[in-house]
Amino acid sequence: MPVIETQNLSKEYSSGFSKQKVNALNDFSFSVNEGEIFGLLGPNGAGKTTLIKILLAITFPTRGNAKIFGTDVRNHKAKAKVGYLPENHRFPNYLTGEQVLSFYGRLSGMKPNDAFKKRIDELLELMKLTQWKQTKIKKYSKGMMQKLGLAQSILSEPDLIFLDEPTDGVDPIGRKEIRDILIELKSKGKTIFLNSHLLSEVEMICDRVAILNKGDLVKEGNVDDLTKAENIFAIHTVEPLNIELKQKILAIDSNAGAGENEINTEAGVDNLNKIIDLLRKNKIRIQSVSQKTSTLEELFINVIKKDNIS
Amino acid sequence: MLTIIKNTFREALAKKIFIGYYIFYAIVVLFMVFLVNMDAVEGVMSLADEKAIVHQVETGFFLLSWNLIIFFSLISTASFIPSMLEKGTIDLLISKPISRPMILLSKYLGAVLFVFLSMVFLLGSIWLILSLKSAYWDFTFLLSILWLTFAFAVMYSIVVVTGLTTQSTVITILVNFFLIFVLCPILSIREAVVFSLVTNETVKFIFDFLYYILPKPGEIRDITNAMILNEPINVWKSSLNTETQTFTVSWMSAISSFIFCSAMMAYSIYYFSKKDY
Numbered sequence: 311m312p313v314i315e316t317q318n319l320s321k322e323y324s325s326g327f328s329k330q331k332v333n334a335l336n337d338f339s340f341s342v343n344e345g346e347i348f349g350l351l352g353p354n355g356a357g358k359t360t361l362i363k364i365l366l367a368i369t370f371p372t373r374g375n376a377k378i379f380g381t382d383v384r385n386h387k388a389k390a391k392v393g394y395l396p397e398n399h400r401f402p403n404y405l406t407g408e409q410v411l412s413f414y415g416r417l418s419g420m421k422p423n424d425a426f427k428k429r430i431d432e433l434l435e436l437m438k439l440t441q442w443k444q445t446k447i448k449k450y451s452k453g454m455m456q457k458l459g460l461a462q463s464i465l466s467e468p469d470l471i472f473l474d475e476p477t478d479g480v481d482p483i484g485r486k487e488i489r490d491i492l493i494e495l496k497s498k499g500k501t502i503f504l505n506s507h508l509l510s511e512v513e514m515i516c517d518r519v520a521i522l523n524k525g526d527l528v529k530e531g532n533v534d535d536l537t538k539a540e541n542i543f544a545i546h547t548v549e550p551l552n553i554e555l556k557q558k559i560l561a562i563d564s565n566a567g568a569g570e571n572e573i574n575t576e577a578g579v580d581n582l583n584k585i586i587d588l589l590r591k592n593k594i595r596i597q598s599v600s601q602k603t604s605t606l607e608e609l610f611i612n613v614i615k616k617d618n619i620s
Numbered sequence: 621m622l623t624i625i626k627n628t629f630r631e632a633l634a635k636k637i638f639i640g641y642y643i644f645y646a647i648v649v650l651f652m653v654f655l656v657n658m659d660a661v662e663g664v665m666s667l668a669d670e671k672a673i674v675h676q677v678e679t680g681f682f683l684l685s686w687n688l689i690i691f692f693s694l695i696s697t698a699s700f701i702p703s704m705l706e707k708g709t710i711d712l713l714i715s716k717p718i719s720r721p722m723i724l725l726s727k728y729l730g731a732v733l734f735v736f737l738s739m740v741f742l743l744g745s746i747w748l749i750l751s752l753k754s755a756y757w758d759f760t761f762l763l764s765i766l767w768l769t770f771a772f773a774v775m776y777s778i779v780v781v782t783g784l785t786t787q788s789t790v791i792t793i794l795v796n797f798f799l800i801f802v803l804c805p806i807l808s809i810r811e812a813v814v815f816s817l818v819t820n821e822t823v824k825f826i827f828d829f830l831y832y833i834l835p836k837p838g839e840i841r842d843i844t845n846a847m848i849l850n851e852p853i854n855v856w857k858s859s860l861n862t863e864t865q866t867f868t869v870s871w872m873s874a875i876s877s878f879i880f881c882s883a884m885m886a887y888s889i890y891y892f893s894k895k896d897y
């Protein structure tokens with residue numbers, strides 16, 4: 311059973327006094343499975359935050375419906391096993407770090423016993439905030455607030471965690487620590503739903519991503535599949551290539567790049583095989599044939615560009 | 621629910637205005653000590669005299685400060701709703717497995733409970749002082765703690781509605797100021813003052829209509845005072861005897877205030893449950 315499931319979700323915001331409508335989401339259907347780290351990507355204003363808010367019933371969809379753990383999101387009981395880190399979250403600034411965790415933990419339904427206190431200390435330790443535990447959060451820096459927010463979102467050991475730009479404002483070391491925490495959570499079977507602009511990070515930790523543009527789902531799939539560039543291949547040979555052979559290769563694919571022991575081609579599978587036939591006929595042994603990968607960033611920029619043109 | 625109430629208390633305690641509020645109360649209490657001391661020095665009094673004086677002090681105190689106390693309490697709690705609705709705070713609150721009506725009701729009850737305890741402190745000390753200084757223990761006066769909290773709770777429902785719809789503390793306070801100090805007092809003496817000036821039936825109807833709909837914090841005070849003085853209370857209609865200039869308050873004022881409060885809270889809950897954040 312999918313942990314998150316939506317059907318034809320649409321959200322229109324009517325902006326202020328003008329009659330103009332903003333389509334934050336159009337007919338959005340997707341699902342997230344248990345134990346996945348799912349990344350939602352998209353330019354600013356694409357509707358990522360709107361989607362999370364609908365999934366938590368903070369905002370209501372204009373059309374369509376959404377379920378988490380098989381329960382309609384409008385039922386507040388659906389949120390019993392959910393953690394959430396909102397973008398630009400704000401905690402009551404008259405509380406200390408420890409009190410913040412205690413307050414939100416209790417709201418999540420945790421019982422105020424010794425185990426609860428231990429769990430709070432454990433998370434403050436994990437986020438390296440132990441020495442700030444008794445300090446009012448007004449005095450926290452942005453990164454510290456972000457880490458406290460993350461601690462809050464995983465405090466009650468939820469099975470599903472929504473993170474809206476969790477590494478926003480966190481330094482590189484902190485970001486690495488957060489990534490490790492997320493991978494650790496995944497290994498415990500938790501499902502994580504992540505909004506982020508940092509594509510290299512998403513690429514490192516997400517299993518599956520969806521790209522959203524102006525409320526439309528433009529691409530969805532496994533990170534590994536998406537980042538495989540369709541027609542780019544590299545062939546490595548054992549024997550070096552002579553000039554005569556290189557010219558024959560260029561006859562097949564004039565754009566091919568041929569080096570000492572390597573051939574790169576972007577001319578598709580058929581031409582790739584023609585080149586391989588040629589090499590084999592010339593008694594050249596092939597060491598490896600591989601499909602080149604592009605980064606998620608390259609893919610993202612291409613997809614968004616294409617979508618904006620059409 | 622308890623968690624939200626507790627946090628509302630923390631919020632109240634963290635407010636600077638809260639300190640001013642208690643200093644004001646402390647001054648009032650000290651003033652009472654001083655005042656009652658004077659009485660005692662004047663010499664031996666019969667119990668009946670003491671009783672009359674105590675009653676006078678009590679009702680006089682309410683005449684002077686009832687509306688002020690309500691207004692002070694409203695100011696110190698008015699920001700609760702707008703601050704709860706701030707982006708980044710409300711999102712997180714709603715994401716918790718608590719229903720929206722519950723969130724709002726807890727906030728409301730937190731504020732009411734906070735003011736109730738303040739009243740226990742303020743009116744309780746005044747009662748103790750009066751009782752110790754005179755030999756007369758006026759237990760009816762303690763009921764005023766409940767009446768004052770009730771009057772606050774009624775007015776706070778307006779804070780909740782305006783806070784939810786405008787998300788502005790300032791507007792909330794202004795609306796309440798206008799109601800407590802301008803509109804409600806005028807409405808309650810409309811028959812004696814306004815109707816002698818205006819003859820237009822429609823205007824009269826509007827005044828009557830507003831009077832019956834809107835809460836009546838002033839008349840809740842009059843009920844309290846009537847109970848202290850053991851004076852009669854009408855059932856349905858407050859009346860002013862023009863010959864003796866005595867005003868007789870009615871239970872209806874309390875009942876209609878309660879209905880008003882329930883309606884406001886029902887609307888608030890409906891509004892809050894439907895709204896996008």
Ligand SMILES: Nc1ncnc2c1ncn2[C@@H]1O[C@H](COP(=O)(O)OP(=O)(O)OP(=O)(O)O)[C@@H](O)[C@H]1O
Pocket residue numbers: 323324325332333334352353354355356357358359360361397897
């Ligand atoms: N409360 C609102 N009222 C009106 N329009 C809104 C509201 N919230 C969001 N929008 C609009 O909906 C669209 C999607 O916004 P959303 O916050 O979901 O974007 P996002 O993908 O999270 O962007 P970012 O990457 O900047 O966080 C935007 O065009 C935004 O202007």
Ligand SMILES: [Mg+2]
Pocket residue numbers: 358359360397474
């Ligand atoms: Mg966003």
